[in-house]
Amino acid sequence: MFLNDQETATDLLYYEAIAKTVVTLIRKTPDAPVTIGVHGDWGAGKSSVLKMLEGAFAEDDRVLCLWFNGWTFEGFEDAKTVVIETIVDELRRARPTSTKVADAAKKVLKRVDWLKLARKAGGFAFTATTGIPTFDQVKGLYDVATSFLAKPQDHVSIEDLKGVAEKAGEFLKEAPDESDNLPEHIHAFREEFKELLDAADIDQLVVIVDDLDRCLPKTAIATLEAIRLFLFVERTAFVIGADELMIEYAVREHFPDLPPSSGPVSYARNYLEKLIQVPFRIPALGVAETRVYVTLLLAENALGSKDPRFLNLLASAREDMRRPWKSRGLDRRTVEQAMAGKMPPDVDQALVISAHVTKILSEGTRGNPRQIKRFLNSMMLRHAIAEERGFGADIQRPVLAKIMLAERFYPDFYEQIARLAANHPDGQPEALRRFEEHVRAPAPEEDDDEKPAAKGGRKAARSAPAPLPAEAMEWEKNEWAKGWAAIDPPLTGVDLRPYVFVTRDKRSSLGGLAAASHLEGLVEKLMGPTMMVRGAVGEIAKLTGPEPEEVFEAIRGRILQDDNFAAKPKGADGLVRLVEAHPALQRRLLEFIRELPVAKVGSWAASSWGACFTDTGIAAEYQTTLRSWAEQTENSILQKAAQGISKLQRG
Incomplete structure (x- = not known):
């Protein structure tokens, strides 16, 4: 059983409050005409x-x-x-x-x-305000239609014009004086x-x-x-x-x-x-609301929407969501009380999964209920496939959820993990183990740099940690990857090969998953020459939900894969147009810019992005990157370009 992606029959998000408010407004203004808008992003729950x-x-x-x-x-x-x-x-x-x-x-x-x-x-x-033709317009229509009937043109249907003339004639006969x-x-x-x-x-x-x-x-x-x-x-x-x-x-x-x-x-x-x-x-879900929503979705899936235990849990959730700013999500004690003290295994696992994935899932989907539901559906489908193939016991849902978070929100990172796991004899990549240990290690105390020896009075220098593997050193530069490594469960000692297998979908250029053909076509346009990119502005603006991110990641991946940055690569202009139309991608663009290899990039890298950053915080971070390019000595071409841009901005 999977989660229905249509309008929900069970109000898990307490949207009933919004609906009741609209009903009250309509009933209290029975005589006056009113137009009400229920606004929200794609998948927010408007329907x-x-x-x-x-x-x-x-x-x-x-x-x-x-x-x-x-x-x-x-x-x-x-x-x-x-x-x-x-x-x-x-x-x-x-x-x-x-x-x-x-x-x-x-x-x-x-x-x-x-x-x-x-x-x-x-x-x-038509008139600009109503679209209703005036009497003179209809009279002109009648005259034109009858004249065409007398002398038809090749591109005009006689049947159509005959019908138009008859209609217009009827209207003219019945038209009142004030028409x-x-x-x-x-x-x-x-x-x-x-x-x-x-x-x-x-x-x-x-x-x-x-x-x-x-x-x-x-x-x-x-x-x-x-x-x-x-x-x-x-x-x-x-x-x-x-x-x-x-x-x-x-x-x-x-x-x-x-x-x-x-x-x-x-x-x-x-x-x-x-x-x-x-x-x-309709507001986006916060972290606590996302945790409640995930728990309810999985609990309803396990128990059924009519089960008294689920209804008790739903009532507790609604009470919790009355004041979402105070909510910490459904904790174990609340769920146990709703289950009458006997926790079913599937509900227990729902609590574990919601605790593990909530933060990153909330940030990655920006609190969008439909995207959250689709993530959970995909997770349950993959687990079901593993069970049908006979290795369901090798798949733990919390681990699967963590792997899927990387696949969904950082596909390049996921690809590296999948490749390392496939090449390791036990499916336990050393780079991932070291990275998790590094991220999870407690910070050293300030006075713990040196410690006295046992008997001598001399201080023994603290031993330097072994350097991280090359892959882990790259991951360490990315805040998302570090946040992902810090969440439970840790993957050290876990054979990841079953998880890689079950998440191995048909590959495409769009974030690793099979993608809609219209997105593939748009990616090709945005990878093309400047005129082609400009011609795709209308298609870019129509992107909704996760589509802008998918297109961005596809272009980004293809640019980095080419590994040729001396001249402006194909796709750079496409990224600019994409971010201008969807400002929410500014952070992703900044991360992409920081990924560019300083030693290889040409002067274009310093002059192509400034207009994209309308968020003041991200713009400030971009300026920091620009200053670092101006100060480095590894690439003189990039250095001079960055210095010139900085000088122009100061002037």
Whole structure:
């Protein structure tokens, strides 16, 4: 049994509090229209919150709650009309026997037909605010369509234009006197929709819009523009689940001629804030919350979601998460009490694993629940494979989790360990043993440098420790590797060959795991010439979740593998564009720069990165690296370049 990656049926993160707050807000403003945003990164749990919200209205006959998934309608010719038609159709289904609802729905759908009419024209402008064609636009459409029918062009479908002309002709016959007045169109649409709500006899219409951040910019903007038509219709509430950054990107892509912002907030952000009146942001999990989440996931997997012991544990976890800043995670005593004093082995192991992997997993996934769940799923799948192959007893989950942490967050480090383990007769690399001992050794006391001999009065000099193996010396320079070596369980004396075997997936350039073809294609573009890299900016911006890190690691690995740094290597410009679009990668870029062999790099290394570091702390660390290059004497070309850059910055 593995962990379902869909919207969770069990609220392990106490997101119910967010859902209840949204429900309360909607119920306390029954007459006023409201648009609410549920924001969060990819995999943060937005859809789970929206499902809880939908469930809260399920038993209320006076509230009609509709679910609209924008991604489902990706590729439709006009997502805007799809949104409106879906809402109207759902209202008709809710009251299937009502002639009032049917008549009111027809009136609204007739106005929707105008949208389709203008879309058919292919080049007739919509108004910027609503997308509804004016009377003059439709009249022009009718004239053009009839003229094309008289003299058809090779690239125009006669059937399409005939249908357009008929539709336009019908509209012109029925058009009221004020049809050329755009505000009247807007007012009429909203009034007709109010009549539809009255006919349906409901107190509120709640429309949940999910997965909007997965859509292409065209679909996302069309959906948002449709929602704008309802902004002043009483008794309507829209709840939009989306990552704000992706929606801002969609706005910039759809409106490329927007002027640069003259204030602290971009036009793209202003667009979103005017549309969404009340934003809720789902916070990333902290270290303690990650530990609770991992424990609950594994305990639910072991016991089942209906087991009284698990329900007791879930209740304790919720109480703990009421004040997460005070939480230390679920400790053994709390879990034992929930288990009624008898700890099942799988739950005991869940506690061990959560204690071991929490810190690095929290930092590596940045508190993202979906990435945490996928890590655990992968771990359980690999353990199951080992059991099916007959060596499950050789695999301990805490050790497997530690190995997988290296594989997931520092693939080059993992590759070295795997290679050393495979080449050692007992699968116990000496370099890893020495590295762990070095990291875990207690710091010497300040007055312990010299100790007196037993009888002589002379002081015996403290013996210098043996130098570390070359691999361990490189690992010692990396803070992540040292943190990894310090966590339990230690791997000294463990035969790592079974673990290497069970984590041996199909290799690719992306961090060691089989990767999606679109990421492989993007890596190739970012490894290409400057013009190709610039052309990939749009694809870079669409990366979500762990994808930016995977692409970064793929490019980084290929650059270091080439081992040619006199001239700027292919991929360096790609890293710059990637970090500019995803500033969270700044730390990784700094680590990459520090990995460059000082003796081999050319002047390009000193002048290629400065604009990437917008974080003041990381920028300061980069300046320290630049100063060290300016002071070293091993590489005069790099030295002069670094000195020149430093001088320019001071000037």
